[in-house]
Amino acid sequence: MSTEPTFDPLRAQLQEAAAAFADGPDALQSILLGLVDDVDRAVREPLEIFPVCHHSPASAVAMARRLREKQPKVVYLELCEDLAPLLTELRNCRLPVAVQAFAGETDGFPAEWAPLSVVAPITEASAEYQAIAYALDTPGVELVLVDRSADHVFQWEPRTDGPSPRAADGEEEAALHGDAVGVEIGDLRPRFAELEEHLLRHGKVRHWSEWWHQYVELPLGDSDHDTYRQVMLLIGSLFRRLAPGDPGRVRVDEERERYMWTRMREHLAATGADPADCLYVCGAFHAASRVAEFGVDGTADYRISPRTGTAWQYGLIPSSHAAVEAQFGLAAGSVSIAGAQWAKNLKRTRVEPYQLAGQTGGSGRKGGRKAKATASAAPAATAPADKLSGFLQRPPAIDRLDEAELLGWSVDIVRAARRNGYLASTADAIAVFETSILLAGMRDRAKPTPYDFQDAAVTCIEKDRVPGRRDVRRLVETMMGGDRTGQVGYDALPPLARDVHDRLAPLGLKLDQRGVKRALLDIVGQPELQRCSDVLWMLRQLLPDGAARPIMGERTLGETSLQESWDLAIGTHQRALIELGYEGVSIEQVMEQRLRRTAYAPQATTAQALAAVEDAHRFLRSRRLAEELGARALELLAGERSVDGAPEVLRRVRRLLAHYRTSEPVLPAWIEAFAKTGYAHYCTLLPTAFADEEATVRQVGATLGFLFSMENLALSLGSDRTQLELAVAQSHPQDPAKTALHWAARVQLGTMSRAELRERCDALLANPLALPAYPRYLSGLLHALEPVPALTDFVVEAVSNAFGRLPDPVLLPWLPTLISTLRSGGAELAPLLIREAGRIFPGRLPALDSWVPPWQQQPVTPFAGSAAGQQSAAGGLPLLAAHPATTDALAALLGYQGEWRQPGAAVPGGVAPGGVALLARHPETARALAGLLS
Structure with a gap:
């Protein structure tokens, strides 16, 4: 040379x-x-460097043209080297898709960074796709990925507290990439904010994508190879030299360049390939590198660090134009506009693009002429000609106005606007046409760009409001090519995803398509659909909301639906389904791993472990797993030092007990141990919970509910009731609500009578100083229905007395609290109150005037020694004398001794012996029994 x-x-x-x-x-x-x-x-450089810009149609056209001219035997590509095996699967996909490396668990990285994910999106209008298609479909050509591995991407990140660095998330469609770290092939954007602002201001554009389209994309769209390469190298060098001196960013850039050149020299040395037959495709920013390792003759003392022990999973996930824009900070609609520009460049330059055999959904010519199997002899090396001087001194070409194209745009946008609710007309189409030309002239260009047209359409059509779901800017993006969403083909899916599609095949739906599909399952008429139902319920648990949404039917413990109806959007959530495949080979395996991960998490609670037990029964019907998770729940219960989770624990353990009692011949050992251990555990915590200001009345009520509901089972297993009695006796609450709850517990244990409880409530109502606190006592009684449901009638009485006797300044502020208490913590208690109130209160309004509450009725009990009492007792004696067994048993039980006398016989001393004396004292029983049997 x-x-x-x-x-x-x-x-x-x-x-x-x-x-x-x-x-x-x-x-x-x-x-x-x-x-x-x-x-x-x-x-x-002897090894030809081909600089590109990410998703640039000009780069893609120049790449396709250069590949046909040079016919390289080796293509080095700036892409994570461990993603190479996935590229052949692109044949089974519809672009755009993203190549992904995923790690659910970390080894060598901070635990807070998990899960780790790296994606490299690939669109049809990109130079990297042209290189991949050429290398994979041309015999004798080797494709070598030379960029750092996914493991090194995170190795070189600074170790900081918190989650790993993520690319910026966009809106709805950006979720296709999630929070993955994006690998940009051809990163080319100013990192010097003042430089970008200067270029945008003097270029009279709004954002970087528009500047690139106007001043780089269009001029280089049909330029020759040398001009394209030198201009791109110049831009990359400019942005690199004017980049701010961020030591961390500079270090990573230089490390990547050392890594790539080291890998290329290693490959050249191992294969003996001639650098003249190779092509290095990289971003223009990295093509203008100044590291010592640059070039085939650079220094070779760089050592690549080994990978960590993190196990990486690889696959393809669907991508979209909006996802690419959101992840890499491009303007909305820029990738769609680039796709339209790619199609125009192909038509204008007549360059034949490369496309993978079997590729679907591409706009290029499918099955086009393939490259020759052997490369032609390379031309003799000559000194590169200076194309920069002419390009920089050449005035910008005047791109004449294409009136037909602009008129077609104007008509199409008005038609789209009318379909979306805008009151657009032919006059608006004319206004958009003229305004586009006006804006282009104000920005020193003869031909309006798609961005000029977009601004004009927004100005002339949108006006003051958006009547539909899409604004005019989004309509223009759709018209220019739309937000194309890719799809991963069946053959490229992981085994789990293919298994899900196979098992749902009896539904007869095209689940690989985007959008919502309605599935109707008649399990009684078609029992084979039961397996589909099992898969759908697990998908509902594992996939994001909306992927599988039940409309009719439910899956509860021990029960299955006879008919079900589902809204399925599995194709829309294909990425989430693919990432499930990184966790296991079947959906049951993933579900089991998730349940174990939940139960054995460092911050797991007893309630979460019990929920995992329920899910093991509902979704997997696995008694083995349920017993294992139940043992974990018992372990967590023993380690808890508060009653914070008592309400959830009570709700779930009751449900599990009811399920086992109806479906199992005997209770599992773990649930018996849970009841016995929980009884002793909560007895120990009860006095502290009553005194703890942080413990809510609902939590203390749930603790008592556990103790009272599990009492019979715990006592049968050897627990001692004295524990509970001592725990209640040692509790000394200060809060009014907890005090009322304590009274209810004493009533349940028999250490306080209902009469005494009624006296205490009446004393509170009679004390003017206690009236403001009375609603809080009532709140405690409401929560007491959880452990002591027998007090429902008394609570209705207490609430009724409160409504009747509390003054309005106390009653009215309390009503919102009462309603919120019943809605938040008393959803299961409200039906008890309503049912009891319906039984007590009159059913018709006229009866309310003469109605007397039962608790205000004073029954007349005649004194046993009076004449009326003896007469009343004598009325029931013939019946009792005819059936003496009941009375004798009751008398013996109460310690009475005596003899029966004939009716009408005199009673010595006015006192009836034995059962007669008892009846004389309590004649209501005899009268009621006589009336029932008469």
Whole structure:
């Protein structure tokens, strides 16, 4: 190769310009001359460097043209080297898709970073796809990925507390990539904010995507190879030299360049390939590298660090134009506009693009002419010609107005606007047409760009409001190509995803398509659909909301639906389904792993472990797993030091007990141990919970509910009731609500009578100083229905007395609290109150005037020694004398001794012996029994 410097004239011109502007040599001259040096160094490299920009149609056209001219035997591509095996699966996909590396668990990285994910989106209008398609479909061509591995991506990140660094999330469609770290092939954007602002201001554009489209994309769309390469190298060098000196960012950039050149030299040495037969495809930012390892003759002392022990999973996930834009900070609609520009470039330049055999959904010509199997002889190496001087001095080409194209855009946007609820007309189409030309003229361009047209459409059509779901800007993006969403084909899916599709095949739905599909399952008429139902319920648990949504039917413990109806959007959530495949080979395996992970998490609670037990029965019907998780729940219960989770524990353990009692011949050992251990555990915590200000009345009520509901089972297993009695006796609550709850517990244990409880409530109502606190006592009684449901009638009485006797300043502020208490913590208690109130209160309004509450009725009990009492007792004696067994048994039980006398016989001393004396004292029983049997 000739060593004659070909860029000396350009260097001289830039040196003169720097001297004129800066009054002598300074940093400006160094930067300007350094730009030329970077370009000169890159174009003289024996291994041809092809600089690209991410998702640039100009780069894609130039790549396709260069591949057909050069026919390289080896293509080095800037992409994570461990993603190489996935590229052949692109044949089974519809672009855009993203190549993904995923790690659910970390080994060598901070635990807070998990899960780790790296994605590299690939669109049809990209140079990297052209290189991949050429290399995979051309015999004798080797594709080598040379960029750092996914493991090194995170190795080189700074170790900081908190989650791993993530790319910016977009809106709805950006979720296709989630929070994965994006790998940009061809990163080319100013990192110097002032430079980007300067370019946008002087270019009279709004954002970087529009500047690139106007000043780089269009001029380079049909340029020759040397011009394209030198201009891209110049831009990459400019952005690199004017980048701010962020040590971390600079270090990562240089590490990547050392890594890539080291891998290429290793491959050249191992295969003996001629650098002249190779092509290195990388971002223009990295093509203008100044590291010592640059070039095939660079230093070779760089050592690549080993990977960590993290196990990585690989696969393809669907992507979309909006996801690419959101992840890499591009303007909305820019990738769709780039796709439209790609199609126009192909038509104008007649370049035949490369497309993978079997690829679906592409706009390029499918099955086009393949590259030759063997490369033609490379032309003799010559000094690169200086194309930069002419390009920089050439005035911008005047792109004449294409009136037919602009008129078609105007008509189409008005038609789309009318379909979406806008009151657009032919006049609006004319206004958009003229405004587009006006805006282009104000921005010093003869032909309106899609961005000019978009601004004009928003101005002329949208006006003051958006009547539908889409605004005009989104309609323009759709019209220019739309937000195309890719799809991973069946053959490229992981085994779990393919298994899900196979098992749901009896539904007869195209689940790979995006959108919502309605599935109707008649399990009684078609028993084979039961397996589909099992899969759908597990998908509902594992996939995001909306992927599988039940409309009719439920899955509860021990029960299955006879008919079900589902709204399925599995194709829309294909990425989530694919990532499930990274966790296991079947959906049952993933479900089991998730349940174990939940139960054995460091911060797991007893309630979460019990929920995992329920899910093991509902979804997997696995008694083995349920017993294992139940043992874990018992372990967690023993380690808890508060009653914070008591309400949830009570609700779930009751449900599990009811299930086992109806479906199992005997209770499992773990549930018996849970009841016995929980009884002793909550007895120990009860006095502290009553005194703890942090413990709510609902939590204490749930604790008592556990103790009272589990009492029979715990006592049968050897527990001692004295524990509970001592725990209640040692409790001394200060809060009014907890005090009322304590009274209810004593009533349940028999240490306080209902009469005493009624006296205490009446005393509170009679005490003016206690009236403001009375609603809080009532709140405690409401929560007491959980452990003591027998007090329902008394609670109705207490609430009724409160409504009747509390003054309005106390009653009215309490009503919202009562309603919120019943809605939040008393959803199961409200039906008890309503049912009891319906039984007590009159059913019709007229009866309310003469109605007397049962608790205010004073029954007349005649004294046993009075004449009326003896007469009343005598009325029931013939019946009792005819059936003496009941009375004798009751008398013996109560310690009475005596003899029966004939009816009408005198009673010595006025006292009836034995049962007669008992009846004389309590004649109501005899009268009621006589009336029932008479």
